[in-house]
Amino acid sequence: MRHTAKQTNLRTLEDLYRALARQRPVTIQVLKEEKNEHGRKTGALVETLRTLEIYDLTTTADGRILIHGMDRETGEDRAFRLDRLLAYTVHRGTYTIERPAPEDSTERPEFADEADLIAFEIGRTDAEYWTEHLIAQTAQQALAA
Secondary structure, eight states, X not given: OEEGGGSOHHHHHHHHHHHHHHTOOEEEEEEEEEEOTTSOEEEEEEEEEEEEEEEEEEEOTTSOEEEEEEETTTOOEEEEEGGGEEEEEEOSSOOOSOOOOXXXXXXXXXXXXXXXXXXXXXXXSOHHHHHHHHHHXXXXXXXXX
């Protein structure tokens, strides 16, 4: 197993993305939040060992990187935080579990031109901030010309 404490997050991400691209299962040793008998998180972290078939790497709003994959033991969709990853092994086999269909809300719509794409991205974030930022940037470009 590769221990993440002995390498950079970038190296870990490269290995996980390569496993995703080549459809190689990955066994991870990770800290996860413990749940009580009612299914509520207790706040305590416990080590777990899982074999995942990674299908996506995403970033949360607060900047944390999530590893999404199908758990080979349960066949369910799981997500783990990269910063809680302790060690991992990329296997030589291939995927065996069917992954979930993408959600409609995560599919990217088609855009006619760059302006439509920019408007879409502005709408996804804090519109006031980006509008002011783009107006200031456009004004600077106009002055420079």
